[in-house]
Amino acid sequence: MIKQFFFMVCLILVTGSMLLIWDSPPESFLRPEANIVNRLPSADTYMTNIETLIFSSDGSKKYSLKASEMSVFSDQAEVRLTKPEFMALEIGNQRSEINVSASQGLITKSSQAIQFMGDVKADWQAHKGATVLTAGTLTYLVKDDSASAANGIQLNTPNSSISGESFTADFQTELLRIESGVRATYDAI
Secondary structure, three states: OHHHHHHHHHHHHHHHHHHHHHHOOHHHHOOOOOOOOOOOOOOOEEEEEEEEEEEOOOOOEEEEEEEEEEEEEOOOOEEEEEOOEEEEEEEOOEEEEEEEEOOEEEEEOOOOEEEEEEEEEEEEEEOOEEEEEEEEEEEEEOOOOEEEEEEEEEEEEOOEEEEEOEEEEEOOOOEEEEEOOOEEEEOOO
């Protein structure tokens, strides 16, 4: 009788365990994950008050870049700038000075582009006077010697004011284009 009772208890326990395992979701058998924290990117190099000069093949200054802070992220192949000030001294085939300032900047190695974000202001001296461009973002492609701006732009010259959504410039061909929702005011002299 004791053997039969012991055998029945074991049979009930095994059957109950099998039913419990059979009805349990697979996730219940996994180990709980240790507190996995997504790593924030960390800068490999951090500098303050930087100034960089880039020279052309004939030895003259071509670009100047200043920033209050610079962080280099090697794993993402990018450089982040705070309050960048970019000066291009040789645009297209002529010597012309263009100054660009912004709240933030980003230089990517793969695209060879300099992106300016937040309160972007670009000004240059033309033969008819100073020209000022304000935009939300501006991208300068070093290899192509071209620029594009977006997020609402305003272009002011001595006798005109033009606004639109986007702006493209090819400095080799000296072609400027403002697109989408363009409004202009021209003061004839």
